[in-house]
Amino acid sequence: MTLRFELKGAISGAGDASGTTGARMGRLVLSRDGDQAGSAATADTSIDTPNYLKYTRHGLQPHMVREVAAELEGMPAATRVQLEDFLADELPDYGKLGDGMHEFIGLDRSELLVLDTLDPTVPGRTAKSSNTFMGIDSEGGTRRLTAEVFARVADQLKPDVVVPLADYVEEPHPSLTQGKRISKSVSRSCKWLEEYLSKRKHAAAVFAPVMGSHSTGLRDISAKMLAGLDEVAGYVFNDVSLDVAFEKKLQLVEHSLERLDASKPRYMAGASAPDSAIRAILRGIDLVDSSYPYAVTEQGFASTYVFGGDSAATGSAGHVDLWQESMFSDFGPLVEGCSCYTCRTHHRAYIHHLLMTKEMLSTVLLQMHNMHWYQRFFAAVRESVGRGRLQQDAERFFERYCSDAGCAAFGELETLGKQESSPTTKIQRKRHAEQAQ
Amino acid sequence: MTTTDEFDNLSAPLETSTSPALKFEVFSRCSTTKARASKMHLPHYTAHTPMFMPVGTMGSIKGITTRQLETLDCHVILGNTYHLGSRPGPELLEKAGGLHKFMAWDRGMLTDSGGFQMVSLLKLANITEEGVEFENPHDGKVMMLTPEMSIGLQNAIGADIMMQLDDVVSSLTTGPRVEEAMWRSVRWLDRSMKAHKRPTEQNLFPIVQGGLDPRLRTLSATELIKRNAPGYAIGGLSGGEAKGAFWRMVSLSTDILPTNKPRYCMGVGYAEDLVVCSALGVDMYDCVFPTRTARFGNALVRTGSLALKQGRFKDDQEPIDRDCDCPTCRTYSRAYLHTTVTKDTTGCHLITVHNIAFQMRLMRDIRRAVIEDRFPEFIRDFMQTRFGKTVPRWVVEALQSVGVDLTVADEKGGYAATVIDDDFQKAPNV
Numbered sequence: 056m057t058l059r060f061e062l063k064g065a066i067s068g069a070g071d072a073s074g075t076t077g078a079r080m081g082r083l084v085l086s087r088d089g090d091q092a093g094s095a096a097t098a099d100t101s102i103d104t105p106n107y108l109k110y111t112r113h114g115l116q117p118h119m120v121r122e123v124a125a126e127l128e129g130m131p132a133a134t135r136v137q138l139e140d141f142l143a144d145e146l147p148d149y150g151k152l153g154d155g156m157h158e159f160i161g162l163d164r165s166e167l168l169v170l171d172t173l174d175p176t177v178p179g180r181t182a183k184s185s186n187t188f189m190g191i192d193s194e195g196g197t198r199r200l201t202a203e204v205f206a207r208v209a210d211q212l213k214p215d216v217v218v219p220l221a222d223y224v225e226e227p228h229p230s231l232t233q234g235k236r237i238s239k240s241v242s243r244s245c246k247w248l249e250e251y252l253s254k255r256k257h258a259a260a261v262f263a264p265v266m267g268s269h270s271t272g273l274r275d276i277s278a279k280m281l282a283g284l285d286e287v288a289g290y291v292f293n294d295v296s297l298d299v300a301f302e303k304k305l306q307l308v309e310h311s312l313e314r315l316d317a318s319k320p321r322y323m324a325g326a327s328a329p330d331s332a333i334r335a336i337l338r339g340i341d342l343v344d345s346s347y348p349y350a351v352t353e354q355g356f357a358s359t360y361v362f363g364g365d366s367a368a369t370g371s372a373g374h375v376d377l378w379q380e381s382m383f384s385d386f387g388p389l390v391e392g393c394s395c396y397t398c399r400t401h402h403r404a405y406i407h408h409l410l411m412t413k414e415m416l417s418t419v420l421l422q423m424h425n426m427h428w429y430q431r432f433f434a435a436v437r438e439s440v441g442r443g444r445l446q447q448d449a450e451r452f453f454e455r456y457c458s459d460a461g462c463a464a465f466g467e468l469e470t471l472g473k474q475e476s477s478p479t480t481k482i483q484r485k486r487h488a489e490q491a492q
Numbered sequence: 493m494t495t496t497d498e499f500d501n502l503s504a505p506l507e508t509s510t511s512p513a514l515k516f517e518v519f520s521r522c523s524t525t526k527a528r529a530s531k532m533h534l535p536h537y538t539a540h541t542p543m544f545m546p547v548g549t550m551g552s553i554k555g556i557t558t559r560q561l562e563t564l565d566c567h568v569i570l571g572n573t574y575h576l577g578s579r580p581g582p583e584l585l586e587k588a589g590g591l592h593k594f595m596a597w598d599r600g601m602l603t604d605s606g607g608f609q610m611v612s613l614l615k616l617a618n619i620t621e622e623g624v625e626f627e628n629p630h631d632g633k634v635m636m637l638t639p640e641m642s643i644g645l646q647n648a649i650g651a652d653i654m655m656q657l658d659d660v661v662s663s664l665t666t667g668p669r670v671e672e673a674m675w676r677s678v679r680w681l682d683r684s685m686k687a688h689k690r691p692t693e694q695n696l697f698p699i700v701q702g703g704l705d706p707r708l709r710t711l712s713a714t715e716l717i718k719r720n721a722p723g724y725a726i727g728g729l730s731g732g733e734a735k736g737a738f739w740r741m742v743s744l745s746t747d748i749l750p751t752n753k754p755r756y757c758m759g760v761g762y763a764e765d766l767v768v769c770s771a772l773g774v775d776m777y778d779c780v781f782p783t784r785t786a787r788f789g790n791a792l793v794r795t796g797s798l799a800l801k802q803g804r805f806k807d808d809q810e811p812i813d814r815d816c817d818c819p820t821c822r823t824y825s826r827a828y829l830h831t832t833v834t835k836d837t838t839g840c841h842l843i844t845v846h847n848i849a850f851q852m853r854l855m856r857d858i859r860r861a862v863i864e865d866r867f868p869e870f871i872r873d874f875m876q877t878r879f880g881k882t883v884p885r886w887v888v889e890a891l892q893s894v895g896v897d898l899t900v901a902d903e904k905g906g907y908a909a910t911v912i913d914d915d916f917q918k919a920p921n922v
Contacts, residue, residue, distance in 0.1 A: 117837070118841075120819065121823060123841075140831070144806055144831075151809065161824055404580070404594070411580075412575075414551075415841075416554070
């Protein structure tokens with residue numbers, strides 16, 4: 056397996072010529088030739104960036120089993136999985152469970168599989184880490200994940216990309232966080248990364264978390280260390296637990312980017328909402344994840360936001376609320392002219408009925424639409440970057456959906472983070488509820 | 493998962509019944525038992541019987557798209573009139589062009605009368621000659637469901653098959669109330685037939701009642717067949733009665749009901765019940781069990797049911813069932829399913845898909861065995877797999893009544909069952 060990242064150079068007017076910051080286009084290419092002796096040569100998998108990794112829970116996109124997700128067209132062949140979903144029991148011996156995580160979760164081998172540790176939709180974590188382990192909350196209690204165990208599990212699961220464990224700092228009030236805590240987080244994460252690299256046998260591409268929280272000095276140290284490691288093939292920005300304005304987070308990301316190798320891909324967790332994704336892409340982020348459409352679905356909404364083009368018809372809310380009484384007898388599709396399975400097959404009145412009666416099919420159908428819509432959005436964004444118009448198109452987009460006070464249209468992830476249970480499913484999101492307290 | 497049509501090589505039906513909205517063709521009869529394999533031509537679809545109909549109470553089968561249901565080879569699904577009548581209500585369903593259009597399902601559909609929910613869900617159900625009086629759980633007002641209203645609702649829903657409102661009494665009730673309910677159900681059938689506005693598009697099935705009393709069952713069935721309905725249901729069972737009484741009432745009913753018309757045994761869905769009742773001559777079944785138990789993480793297999801939540805599946809690489817070709821079994825190990833059942837909706841969907849596929853495959857196997865005239869062998873294999881050496885008395889006796897004796901060793905494998913008094917399997921036969 057080899058993974059390479061081809062950068063098409065900085066195109067957007069907003070960035071600098073080297074592609075260090077500012078929007079850029081690229082392509083992740085996964086080549087599996089020669090993975091198994093005697094296996095037929097397979098075509099390369101390529102993912103055009105900017106793009107998203109498909110967000111999953113237990114390795115499946117929310118609400119959609121494989122044959123349902125297969126109805127969606129044009130999705131990027133890239134999936135992210137968080138190890139924490141599989142920690143409720145003591146870790147099984149995945150070595151015995153067939154050929155790695157692709158097989159375990161039923162993912163086609165043509166897909167790029169990214170193994171991360173934490174779910175990007177969960178804020179407010181309580182488990183503490185130490186010098187030797189990363190603490191992760193699970194239904195079975197706090198799990199202590201050491202670099203050695205992580206290396207063993209990652210070897211067994213054979214993902215294409217590994218985001219090694221890191222000591223993420225919980226910072227609800229950044230001004231109160233001691234520099235010492237952040238310093239510890241940087242040095243632990245650095246040590247764990249080196250330990251993982253020395254212990255592992257399966258050569259997955261490593262996307263390393265860039266640490267340092269809100270301390271620019273400590274970000275420098277983390278970035279410098281990562282820039283010096285040849286094994287690091289990409290960077291991850293995960294400041295989901297840092298409670299500062301998103302714009303401030305992006306400044307911190309930009310600060311780190313200036314000290315990192317610009318030729319490597321960058322994935323940012325917590326930048327999934329359309330407005331966040333655009334802002335992140337404008338700063339040079341290549342990948343986000345599709346946790347946003349999931350959050351939209353959980354509210355019983357269907358996405359309607361439009362990037363570029365004529366969008367006068369869809370209003371400024373960015374979504375329609377299928378709970379509304381006016382949907383009761385609305386026999387129109389979720390969005391007029393939408394080509395997704397849900398819009399081709401069902402009408403608003405049916406989805407409204409399913410929500411009102413707590414039927415699980417409501418979220419299945421909404422998730423199909425919302426994923427289709429998210430994919431369309433990214434295709435439009437890439438086109439805009441390609442034409443060098445992202446800055447202008449972004450301004451029009453923000454004018455339409457955002458105000459000086461922020462983007463109320465895209466607050467579903469924040470709402471989701473505060474919810475004890477999903478309003479649209481009977482299955483309680485217990486793990487999240489416990490952590491929210 | 494499209495199936496080859498098991499009727500492919502059969503040219504002409506053995507017997508047929510034709511009514512304006514239903515044509516029933518019996519293609520094959522078991523030469524030992526009362527089982528038969530038939531085609532039921534409905535306005536929306538031609539169903540193959542014996543068949544199991546998954547229950548979609550509110551106009552959807554739990555989390556499963558209609559396209560998935562087609563792939564799973566479902567021919568007919570069931571909707572509940574009581575639930576659909578309150579939400580979204582008959583006006584909207586009529587506006588939508590019926591439930592088929594409302595939920596985008598273009599195969600067969602059956603609706604119950606709403607009467608069963610009145611009695612099972614509502615505290616204050618008072619039954620009079622006029623109908624069922626009940627307290628609306630939404631606003632506390634006293635309302636009335638009459639046979640005419642039930643048919644009105646079902647005409648609005650537009651299912652291929654409608655059920656008459658019957659006076660439901662618990663199968664554990666004894667005494668004069670059972671006879672009263674049986675006769676009232678006959679009177680309500682007559683009112684229902686009169687109220688039915690779409691006889692060329694929808695079929696109305698009467699329901700055989702009479703509790704566990706052979707005399708009343710016989711009277712009921714005899715009375716109903718005078719009405720020349722397109723098909724008949726056997727009701728008032730599967731309510732916690734002893735299985736020995738259950739199968740005798742089923743068998744007595746199928747003996748009276750016309751052989752050229754479909755027979756529907758309501759509320760039956762356990763695998764052994766489906767096999768036994770098919771041997772007794774039943775063609776149609778429904779039950780919430782397969783989809784409900786899936787939500788608790790229980791996957792159906794021929795040996796019983798696997799509670800995938802249990803720790804013993806943590807490292808189990810096997811699929812739920814090696815012989816099952818459903819998308820879940822083709823893709824996932826029990827170990828994977830163990831991590832996700834009862835946690836994510838997809839965990840629930842995966843088991844629901846399998847459980848529906850399990851029911852459909854069982855029914856297909858029954859049909860094939862009947863068509864190839866090896867149903868008795870199929871029954872023996874099935875019961876051996878399901879129960880091993882010890883088989884519940886009611887199963888043994890029901891099968892003896894149609895010429896299959898599990899207690900006598902067969903020539904092939906020498907399998908002979910020992911009779912036990914339990915009605916149900918306590919643990920999977922592994």
